[in-house]
Amino acid sequence: MSKSLQRGSQSKFSPLALAILSTFFVGNARAENTVTPQPETAKNLEFDSSFLNVDDQSSVDLSRFAHGSSALPGVYKTALYINSQLVRNTDIEFKMRSDKSVYPCLTREIIKNIAFNYEKLPADFLIPSGNADQCLDLEKKLPQARVTYDTNEQRLDIVIPQIYMLTTARGTVSPELWDSGVPALLLGYNVNGYTSESRGTTYNSLYAGVNAGLNVGAWYLRHNGAYSGSNVGPKKYNTLNTYVQRDIPIIKGRVLMGQSNTLGMLFDTLPFTGIQLASDERMLPESVRGYAPEIRGIARTNARVTVRQGGQVLYETTVTPGEFLINDLYPTGYGGDLEVTVRESDGTQQTFLVPYASVAQLLRPGSSRYSLTMGELRSEILRHNSALYQATYQRGLTNSVTGYGGMQLSQNYYALQVGAAIGTPIGAVAFDATQARMHLGKSTDGPNRHDAAMSGQSYQISYSKMITETNSNLSLAAYRFSTDGYMDFMTAMQTREAVEQGFPADSIWRAKNRLTVTYGQGLPDAWGQLYLSGSVQNYWNKEGTEKQYQMGYNNRYKSVSYGLSVGRSYSSLGSTQTNYLLSFSVPLGRDDQRNIPQLRMDLSHDSSGRYGQQATVSGTGGADNQFSYGVTAMNANQGVGTSGSVNGNYRSPATAMSGTYSTGKGYHSASAGLNGTVIGHTGGLTFTPYTSDTFALIEAKGAEGASMSSYPGVTVDSRGYAVVPYLNPYQMNDIIIDPQGTAAGVELDNTSQKVAPYSGAVVKVKYNARQGTLILINSTYQGEPVPFGANIFDGKGNSVGSVGQGGQLYARVAEDQGRLQVKWGEGGEMQCTVSYVLMPIAKGQTQSQIQTFTSPCTAATSSTFQTSKLAKSDTVSAVNNG
Incomplete structure (x- = not known):
């Protein structure tokens, strides 16, 4: 040898x-x-x-x-x-x-x-x-x-x-790598209780939104609904939709059966019951994500905000006094105004509309979007649901021209649309024309009854441009003109139903002109940002014009942010309302501090003569910002007086909790809420405070306490599971686990994996955690130190360490006793084995030291040391890891 x-x-x-x-x-x-x-x-x-x-x-x-x-x-x-x-x-x-x-x-x-x-x-x-x-x-x-x-x-x-x-473009993932996930049950919830008392009148309400699902293979069943009830109104459970869907990667699309909404890319969004086959741009390179508008408003008190589209409640939440922003609506399409209702604690309420219109749609050459819907219209404002057949198609014809068209059919209605979007040096322009015809049924006018029909055209032009030279952004400018006889699908169905009940066709308003504009302008030399938005709409058979405008200015000086906004609305009856808001925001601490509170001051005035002042201190706390809070003090004239509110939120590992309390002259109110998601799988139930559509289920048995990077508060629970939300469908997502927080001696095989889930999938990501002990063995082979750089393997062939200088073996072992194989070549004379026995650890204590041994390395062909012999002859000691 x-x-x-x-x-x-x-x-x-x-x-x-x-x-x-x-x-x-x-x-x-x-x-x-x-x-x-x-x-x-x-x-x-x-x-x-x-x-x-x-x-x-x-x-x-x-x-x-x-x-x-x-x-x-x-x-x-x-x-x-x-x-x-x-x-x-x-x-x-x-x-x-x-x-x-x-x-x-x-x-x-x-x-x-x-x-x-x-x-x-x-x-x-x-x-x-x-x-x-x-x-x-x-x-x-x-x-x-x-x-x-x-x-x-x-x-x-x-x-x-x-x-x-x-x-294809960077980031594109082949459908071969898309993961449909594991069988799972999902329950997303948003529960909010609200109570207020004003002038001896009590108002109590409860809202519970549910997003439930069942995943089996590539088939996903979904149900979205909400329970709402109050002591002054009906109590009922409203089903938004229930459907089953399956992705079809070969056509970059999805089939959906049940209750849902049309996509609304060319026509307004319509709820239907039936079957839909549609493309999903997220499956394509350079995909365009779904769109939903931001909703801004001002609440005077601790108020309840409800968002509806087509009579259906899409969103409901409680907001604190002052300016609020809702920017987390689920996309429901590209068309159909949103009706926003703000119910104040004193019982008053205000309602306004948020335009929801499509932008110019330009596609790359050769790419396309399609949708085909067959079923019946589903609407709570109609007594009878009519058949609905709709097809749309868009295709990039050249590098600057996209053609599109669509049709809608029902028993007594049709609409045909053709259009084109063109990219020009001065902006993107889209123009389309729609021809529609509606049979209204038997006319009761005059001595001769006959079939009445109405037909007309609607023309729309939209424009979008970012002017970098002037830092201007005209993000949306759209104008639509409709002739007197034109009716969109929903207007036609309402009109026909009104005629059937004996009402004149003019009892349903028919749109004539509509203009929407959103414009932003950056000012030079750090002078801030101006923005303007507005909409104007009138009707053929309704007097007056509905108008609303909002303009504002925002800027920052050192650590102080400030802004001024003005909003004016005109009703068709001629009444006018103007609101002014001046706001300041400043941090209450240095920039190098964590969890710095913010102070915001608001001064408001409206055309009714009301003045108001408001001061709010808000901030976050905790290592993962799991706590948030806000304290607000307000004062207003016209007998409103002084009022105040407090709110707090806590994101636990299992759920997110919130609470508010508000009081003022003659009223007080309070609310409490819970939201999160529960996922049921073969390993049991796993809770998360986040709500999402696509999840990763982490299995890391033995790594309890490990956290998921980039997802604050998501940790591996006591059963070895965690849930990561907000995955991007059809794209590679990095799922990174941080072993910090695990027990001493735990080692993960790897800390990063990639997954590309289907939309709606629950993909399982498994991390293997080994409970090991670090050991340092001073070893010799045939009287000499074991060769430097040799590799160390355990009994399963896993590499567990290497040999350092002076023949020191450094390794992590999972067993209390065993043999390690040391190899510095393939020949038998270039391998040896060394035995070890770990020192016992007292019950309830954790291993925080490296155990050090002195033991010879014997030839692989020779008999190995017996445990009893090793215990008698070898020196065993423990030294501090530091």
């Missing part, structure tokens, strides 16, 4: 020798070879061992470097690079071929991180050559690929010819 490497200039490598070893072995092997055999010029290379300070040069196996196999077979933590781009950090197993070359075992989990063009790959590319447990040998499946492993950096580089890679 040959001797091992000698100590110092006799027992360990000198710094110069280490540099030569690192540069010569790794650098040359990497430069000339990959981890697999290369062309003939790179084969059968010999490395001169005289560069090493080795007494017996045969004690080190250098032949494996002739094949570029600088790594021994085993499992290594590796940084995976695809065409020089970092993809992930993970454990990769390296296996040996018959010619002693080593190749990485690329599992399907690893392969899915590579953006292959699967149409160009061999048909059997993803099929292992042997049994299902075997890995994919990339260079055998794809000889043009090159795989290189750098032991110094623990980096695996995979270079793949561009012909086999997707050439």
Whole structure:
């Protein structure tokens, strides 16, 4: 048996020798070879061992470097690079071929991180050559690929010819890699109780919104509804929709059956019951996400805000006094005004409309969007639901022109629309024309009864432009003109029903002109930002014009933010309301402090002569900002007097809680709420304070307490599960787990994985956690220190450590006792085993130290030490980790 490497200039490598070893072995092997055999010029290379300070040069196996196999077979933590781009950090197993070359075992989990063009790959590319447990040998499946492993950096580089890679925009993920998730039950909830008392009158209400679902395979069942009730009104449960859906990746679309809404890209959004087949832009490169407008308003007290569309409640919440912003509506389409009702604590309420109109739709050449809906109209304001057939199609014709069209059909109605969107140097313009005709039924006018019908046209032009030279943004300008006989689908159905009941056709208003504008202007030299928005609408059969405008100015001076806004509305009856608001906001602390409170001052005035002053202090607290609070004091004239309110929110690991209290002259009110999501799966129930549509279910048994990076407050619960919300469908999402917070001795195989879920999926991401103990073994082999740099493997073949200077073995072990295999070559004379027994840990205590042993490493072919013998002869001690 040959001797091992000698100590110092006799027992360990000198710094110069280490540099030569690192540069010569790794650098040359990497430069000339990959981890697999290369062309003939790179084969059968010999490395001169005289560069090493080795007494017996045969004690080190250098032949494996002739094949570029600088790594021994085993499992290594590796940084995976695809065409020089970092993809992930993970454990990769390296296996040996018959010619002693080593190749990485690329599992399907690893392969899915590579953006292959699967149409160009061999048909059997993803099929292992042997049994299902075997890995994919990339260079055998794809000889043009090159795989290189750098032991110094623990980096695996995979270079793949561009012909086999997707050439679409960065971030595009092949449908082959989309994940439909695991079977799961979902229950999203938003519960809010509200009470107020004003002048001896009590008002109590309860709202409970539910978003429930069941996922089985690629089929997703969804139900959205809400219970609402009060002591002065009816109590009922309202179903928004119930449907089942399934993605069809081959057509980049989705089929939906049940109750839902039309997409509203060309026609107004309509609720229906039936079947829908529609494309989803999120499946495409450079996808366009769903749109919903922001809702801004001013509440005088602790108020209840309800948002409706087409008579259906979409959203309901409690807001504190002052200006409020709602920007988290679920997209319901691109058309159909939103009706916003603000109910104040003193019983008064105000209602206003938020225009919800589409912008110019330009598509890339060759790309398209489509939708096909068949069913019947579903509306609470109609006695009878009519049939609804709708089809729309948009296609990019050239780089600057997109054509689109659609049709709507019912028993007595049709509408045809054609249009085009054009990108010009002065902005994007869309123009369309719609022809509609409605049979109203038998006319009762005159002595002769006859079929009455109305037909007409509607023309719309919209414009959008960002002018960088002047920092101007005309985000939406749309004008629509409709002739006297034109009716959209909903107006036509309401008109026909009115005629059937004996009312004249003019009892339902028919729109004539409508203009909506949103404009922003940045001022030079840090002078701030101006914005303007407004809408004007009139009708053929209704006197007056409805108008509303809002303009404002925002700026910042050092740490002080301030703004001025003016809003004016005109009703069709001629009444006018004007509101003014001046606001200031300043932090109550230094910029380098955490959780700094903010002070906001508001001064308001309206055309009725009311003046008001308001001061609010708000902030957050906790390491993850899980606490938030606000205290508000108000004063107003006209007998309103002084009032105040407090609010607080707490985001626990399981749910989000909120509470408010408000009091003023002659009234007081309070509210409390809960919201979050519960997911049921094969491992039980997992709670999260977040509500979302697409989730990742984390399974990390043994890593309880670990947190999920980028998701404050999401931690692995006591059963080893966590829920990550807000995943982007059809895109790769990085799911990163932070082991900080786990018990001592816990080690994760990897801390980052990627998933590309279907929309609505619950994808399972599993992290393997090992409960291990760090050990340091002073070991010798045949009387000499174990060779520096040797790899250490456990009984399962996993790489658990390496040998440092002076023959010190550093490893993490999972068992209380066992044997470790130390390898510095493939020959039997270049391997040995060492036994260990951990010191017992008292019950209730945790291991916070590195256990140190002194134990010889015996030849692999020899009998190993027995546990009893080791306990008697070896020195066992524990030293502090620091």
